[in-house]
Amino acid sequence: MPEPSADSSLERSTNNWMTAGLVLMVALILAFVFARLSEPAERDDAREALVSGLVEQGRVLYVLNCAACHGVDGEGGTASALNSRQFLFSTVDEQIRSIVGAGIPGSEMVAYSIDFGGPLTSQQIDAVTAYLRSLEPDAPDRPDWRDLGD
Secondary structure (H helix, E strand, O other): OOOOOOOHHHHHHHHHHHHHHHHHHHHHHHHHHHHHHHHHHHHHHHHHHHHHHHHHHHHHHHHHHOHHHHOOOOOOOOOOOOOOHHHHHHOOHHHHHHHHHHOOOOOOOOOOEHHHOOOEOHHHHHHHHHHHHHOHHHOOOOOOOOHHHO
16 A cells, blocks of 8 residues: 655644644743732732722721711720720721621710611721721720720
């Protein structure tokens, strides 16, 4: 049986396309590896930017809604000090959200959540919580934090 004749130009073209495909595949694999390695840093940067924006929004909302009683920097006034180490270290974010949202029955701390007739959305309450939490690193030692509003 006679051997089929090889078309050398077709074979060369096929080899060129296979080489180009292999180079492209290696380039894509390297790009995916690079993207995967840089993703955690990008996520951290995005998270930091989100928290920073949330804290700034919370600061504005705090000044508008809370500062009259709790002081401009949370130092207390006619109500408890919210920037105290004792308050911030003894509460979790969910407790802060609950206090801001639902208020404290039997006290002058009214509900600020729209769900309870207040002016703030749950996202705004999250922002106020983030702002209060941002005070934690520099929070002063205030064992009398509760007594300021009495």
